[in-house]
Amino acid sequence: MLTIDTLSHRLSGYLEPSQVMSVKRAYYYAEQAHMGQFRRSGEPYITHPLAVANILASVRMDHQSLMAAMLHDVIEDTGIPKSAITDQFGQTVAEIVDGVSKLAKIDFESQAEKQAKNFQKMALAMTKDLRVIVVKLSDRLHNMRTLGALSADKKRRIAKETLEIYAPIAHRLGMNDWRIEFEDRSFAATHPLRANRLLASLQEVRGDRKAIVDKIKAAIQDRLDRQEIDGLVIGREKHLYSIYSKMRAKYKSFREIMDVFAFRIIVDNIDDCYRTLGAIHNLFKPRPGEFKDYIAIPKENGYQSLHTVVVGSQGVPIEVQIRTKEMDDFANSGIAAHWIYKTAVNEESESLEGHDGVQRWVQRLLEINKLTSSSTEFVENVKIDLFRDEVYVFTPKGSIIELPSGATPVDFAYAVHTDVGNTCVACRIDDRPAPLSQVLYSGQKVKIITSGNTQPNPNWLNFVATAKARTAIRHYLKNQRHIESIELGKRMLNRSLVNLDMNLEQITDQQFTHVFEETKVESLEELFECIGMGKIQAFTIAQILKPDAELNSRDSAPITIDSADSLMVSFARCCRPIPGDPIIGHLSKGKGVVVHAETCKNAMNLRNQGENIANVNWSLNVTGEFQTGVRIEVRSERGIIATLAARVAQTGTSIEGIQVEERDAEHSVITLTLSVTGRVHLAQVMRTIKTMSSVTKVHRSKK
Structure with a gap:
């Protein structure tokens, strides 16, 4: 049974004695606070924080994270305020505890908007201190290990939430060991019969495979010894959920998936990684196109390794991963490994690669949050980033840009800078002109051509693959639509006032206040926007300002159409008017002005039905096509x-x-x-x- 003494002994292996004492002090504080509280299993509640801290100790997290793990339920469950935690254990620990507490009650089965708000809250908690999410993940991991006391329905609900939210976040943070356990335990809880059947099949073939695995391992070890490379060769076994997912996605049988043998080779340094690769390719024939160098170009979560697939005797496929011990720690523990190495390496060390990559992703979360107007939209875009395979392309100067699979030059442009994306007009891929919708592949060089007289095209939303591009385009168009609707509304109101021998400058604040009361708007800007969006008719406002005037929508001076590119002026597809055609406008609610040819049957019907028709005409110099x-x-x-x-x-x-x-x-x-x-x-x-x-x-x- 785990006790604070056994945990303290474990911590003494990598923490200072004073730090171990701080963790113990946090434990005793939590034990007192949770006195009389029990888990569903009947155990004292303190066993849970202790177990969470032990999970963090397994990845050698810092003492402040361990203290927060001990205290993570104190604010939520015992009524002790954050200020008391701050007084006892300092601001940093209190902030982590507070962050974890705010994530404590994610209700996955609630309404979509509430679920989205909770997910958004969790994602943004990471931006303040990454340790918040690491503590939360370890909390969830212990909960997954102790699902036994819960009902079947609650098990499935928690497992589904874990699979759809926590496992992808663990993967994004590079915490591969935790991701695997999340997936396997979730699979066992949601599909217990399938999981048991697969596990039995895996145990059955394990004996048959042992001789082949030992033979391949011995051959690799012998070749490394002959090349004087000090390397540890480990046979890798696919985990249950991975096997299940591949069987479903690729329509393969269990036997087909298990026919591939996988090995990991751990060496001392990067030079030995490449020497080992050469030795493996001399020993077995490599498969063309199956080599990936994640050491030279790490994944965004910091993962580094050489991947190759070779063909052994009798055509047996062999997957090989080659990495250093430090890279292996990052591959398994991800961002958690940052706290192992951060005090022991200099700034140029490869060890910080993972932390920098995650920080870049966290920075993107902040950008996405600023550009989205709702929690649901935020979650939609963050999930694009969570579930993705990467491609690596180059700028003209040789810098590497990482993008998700299926990304286009528009995604590339926004990855370089939002302003580059907003002013993008064309591109060259490998020095050849290419469409902006073309899918990019690793190794390509992309050059973006910009123009100051352009703006994002709404059609880009049909093919962009990154959350940053999607949110930036939507934000720009929404903002542009707002600006254009205000400008259009202002022009329309001014034109309605012309027939009353009035103009906007003559309207007093008192008159506008009266208009606001009548129309239930709160500002002049909102009034203009409502007119431009077709929600309020301009001649209605004119009549409020001068009630005794006889005026209708056709009396207003015409609106001039001067461009094909306006978000608040569109051209009806039923008649496709072009400059030179006699035209009329229909003020469509939420769309602005829809321009029809005067002879269009739909326009005539709208006029006969008393719809909001506006006078429009063409400018002498219309631009666009x-x-x-x-x-x-x-x-x-x-x-x-x-x-x-x-x-x-x-x-x-x-x-x-x-x-x-x-x-x-x-x-x-x-x-x-x-x-x-x-x-x-x-x-x-x-x-x-x-x-x-x-x-x-x-x-x-x-x-």
């Missing part, structure tokens, strides 16, 4: 579409879409969706198309 359709009747012949596309391209016009409809054996109808600057541009394109001998008729399509 507008989509419209052209319907072309042709005689069917080989290569007609390619010829037509080439003829349109000669005019410098982009084709956004092509639809082909066969009318009969000899005739077809081709509908092109084109990007044009206006009616003059469209007329030029249509004249060019008419010169083709196979074209019988060209006219503008309404859709």
Whole structure:
């Protein structure tokens, strides 16, 4: 049975005597505070904090973390305030205890928003002191080890939460041993029959595999001895949840997965890692494309190792990991290993790589939190970062940028800097032009081309893979939409006031106060935004300001459309208006102004139904391109579409879409969706198309 004396003996192996005494003092304080409290198993409650501290001792955490582990339930369960902990054990320990206490009641089965808020709270606790989450993980690990006293439903709930939240966080912090235990215990609690069956199968094949494992191990050890490399060769066995996941994801049988043999080789230094790799590749034939160098390019959680897959005798696949002892500690304990080494190494040591990587991730959490407006959105984006495989690409200057699998140049741009992402217009991959939506692969060099006169494209949200890019784009567009809606609302109100021989500058504070009371808005900015978003009609505000005036929405001076790129002005797909077309505007709630052609049937219906219609017209200098359709009747012949596309391209016009409809054996109808600057541009394109001998008729399509 674990006691404070046995724990103290264990701690004396790596802590100073004064630090061990501080941990013991925290234990006795917690023991007194929890006096009379018991766990569901019937044991005194103090056995839980003691066990949590023991788990932290297994990864050699610092004395302040151990003290916090002893005290982590004191604030929550005994009513002792944080100030008392501060007085007794100092500010640092009190902050860790307080952080863990705030995470104590995550209710996974509650409403989505409440669950999201709790997850957000836990993620942000890491940004203050990483030890908060390490103590919390050890608390959860002991709870998983003692699930036996709980009901089956509660076991499954806790296991599901552990698998979906705590295991990924442990993985992200590089704490591989804890992640494996979280996954295996969660698997056993959620699917006990499957877990037992797999365990029995694993024990059954273990004996059959032993001879092969021993033979491969002996061959590797012999080769290392001949090369005078001092290395420890360990046979690795896949854990239950890993086997189960691969069977489900790859539709493989248990036998197929177990046919792969895995070994880890621990050596003294980095030079020996690469010498060992050479020795292994001389001993067995390497599989092409299966070598990964995580020493030169560590994973973001600090993981470092050489990975290779070779083929042994009789075609047996062998996975080999090669690393130093220090790298192995980081691979197993992750961020916890930072406290082992931080006082024993200098700033240039590879040992701090993991801590720096996690700190970068934590910094990203803060950025994501600032750019998201809700807890649900925060969680959605953080989970993108938790569940990801990495690719490594290079900047033009040779710096390495780590991105998740499936990332694009837009993700790369935002990873470099938010401003680079916001002004990105094009890219070059390996010195060749490439689309911004192209998926990146490890080893590629990416150059981003920027322009100060651009902004993020909403379509980027359809293909970006990183949380940072997604949140930055949404934040920019939301902010831009807010700014544009205020500006549009201000213009619309001013135009409504023109017919009353008034303008905004003449409106007094008292008049605006009256408007605020009538419309239930709180500020002038909010009033403009509501008008711009179509929630309040501008002529309604004008009537409030001058009740005796007879005014309707069509009396206002027209709104000028000067650009194709506005978040608050959109162009109806039913009629696709372009500059030069007579147009009207529909104030759509939440969308701003939707522009229709005057002849559009939908626009006529909206007008007849008394919808909020606004006067709009085109500016003399409209910028941007507008989509419209052209319907072309042709005689069917080989290569007609390619010829037509080439003829349109000669005019410098982009084709956004092509639809082909066969009318009969000899005739077809081709509908092109084109990007044009206006009616003059469209007329030029249509004249060019008419010169083709196979074209019988060209006219503008309404859709």
